[in-house]
Amino acid sequence: MVSIIDGNKIAQDIRNEVRQSALALKEQKGIIPGLAVVLVGEDPASQIYVGKKAKACADVGFLSREYKLPAETDEEKLLKIIRKLNKDKLIHGILVQLPLPKHISTEKIIAAIDPHKDVDGFHPYNVGGLVTGSPLFVPCTPRGIMELIARTGIDLKGKEAVVVGRSNIVGKPIALLLLAQHATVTICHSRTKDLPSVTRRADILIAAVGKAHMIKADMVKDGAIVIDVGVNRLENGKLAGDVDFDEVAPKASYITPVPGGVGPMTIAMLMKNTLDAALAL
Numbered sequence: 001m002v003s004i005i006d007g008n009k010i011a012q013d014i015r016n017e018v019r020q021s022a023l024a025l026k027e028q029k030g031i032i033p034g035l036a037v038v039l040v041g042e043d044p045a046s047q048i049y050v051g052k053k054a055k056a057c058a059d060v061g062f063l064s065r066e067y068k069l070p071a072e073t074d075e076e077k078l079l080k081i082i083r084k085l086n087k088d089k090l091i092h093g094i095l096v097q098l099p100l101p102k103h104i105s106t107e108k109i110i111a112a113i114d115p116h117k118d119v120d121g122f123h124p125y126n127v128g129g130l131v132t133g134s135p136l137f138v139p140c141t142p143r144g145i146m147e148l149i150a151r152t153g154i155d156l157k158g159k160e161a162v163v164v165g166r167s168n169i170v171g172k173p174i175a176l177l178l179l180a181q182h183a184t185v186t187i188c189h190s191r192t193k194d195l196p197s198v199t200r201r202a203d204i205l206i207a208a209v210g211k212a213h214m215i216k217a218d219m220v221k222d223g224a225i226v227i228d229v230g231v232n233r234l235e236n237g238k239l240a241g242d243v244d245f246d247e248v249a250p251k252a253s254y255i256t257p258v259p260g261g262v263g264p265m266t267i268a269m270l271m272k273n274t275l276d277a278a279l280a281l
């Protein structure tokens with residue numbers, strides 16, 4: 001019998017834990033965790049994400065500051081804002097909403113963030129730390145996935161994990177985190193030959209591709225844990241994951257739905273990373 005992992009509930013539990021820790025931090029040390037979110041341009045999806053982040057901050061009792069800059073903002077102006085935020089004692093986390101306009105170098109901007117305030121975990125210092133096993137911050141979506149897996153109670157040691165997708169924000173970091181938990185990890189991508197024969201080996205299958213319903217029942221081993229990171233908008237306006245949920249769920253031991261699986265965990269872990277940044281002072 002499959003268990004559906006309730007990301008909404010787990011994310012809410014995490015937010016409640018974060019709210020309590022933030023309250024204790026305020027009472028004991030007078031510190032209120034602060035998150036600065038910088039948005040350049042008017043991309044509608046980015047505006048929605050930034051709004052959600054500010055709302056989540058209010059929900060857990062954090063200070064939040066939004067910097068909404070016009071699309072034509074130049075790189076130097078953005079760097080100046082980041083340098084100022086790096087020194088700002090009220091701000092513990094800095095997040096630059098991606099993607100940035102083309103005339104701005106994303107690498108340069110991320111590298112300018114103080115790694116101790118890099119709550120997205122994208123700074124090369126933290127990426128390096130993830131490889132060697134000691135990052136200050138882990139990117140929010142992969143950290144959220146690990147939390148979901150941890151709450152199934154399954155020990156990853158020696159298990160076969162297959163990650164489909166090798167992006168810097170999901171595929172690669174989740175593979176490193178699974179490896180750190182002693183799983184045997186395979187990473188697949190668009191040039192992988194005979195994908196189903198690889199995914200069928202997985203005790204834990206992570207789909208992070210961005211193609212609606214591409215993981216079918218015949219690609220999944222009986223009893224696998226299936227984590228669906230994909231968020232795809234269908235023609236009828238509904239959201240769908242990378243996994244064909246109706247086909248795959250009867251074969252899985254645990255599965256995350258879309259929506260309501262990995263999605264809500266990302267912002268919950270952003271709150272957790274910001275709390276960690278404030279606690280580290």
Ligand code: NDP
Nearest residue numbers: 141165166167170189190208209210229230231262263266
């Ligand atoms: P990217 O587009 O950066 O990466 C997609 C990956 O999938 C690439 O590595 C690509 O391979 C691989 N891929 C593409 N087609 C195939 C195929 N047919 N078979 C095997 N692999 C394939 O996406 P992201 O990692 O940024 O995001 C993945 C999905 O997760 C998206 O739907 C995104 O919306 C969602 N997402 C959800 C989040 C959440 O909070 N729930 C957060 C972040 C992302 P190659 O490298 O060879 O091109």
